[in-house]
Amino acid sequence: xxxxxxxxxxxxxxxxxxxLAPIILLLLMLGALIVLTQGSAxxxxxxxLF
Numbered sequence: 001x002x003x004x005x006x007x008x009x010x011x012x013x014x015x016x017x018x019x020l021a022p023i024i025l026l027l028l029m030l031g032a033l034i035v036l037t038q039g040s041a042x043x044x045x046x047x048x049l050f
Contacts, residue, residue: 012020037046 012018
């Protein structure tokens, strides 16, 4: 996992693609939100946001 993050960071640094960082962070946060709320009482309220 850390190797993937290290490779991703070196790619962004070499190619000057720092605009990818917020997109990746947002996708990770949305994925964590979906995983953590799966099967809970909060799930119907999250589905209404999207």
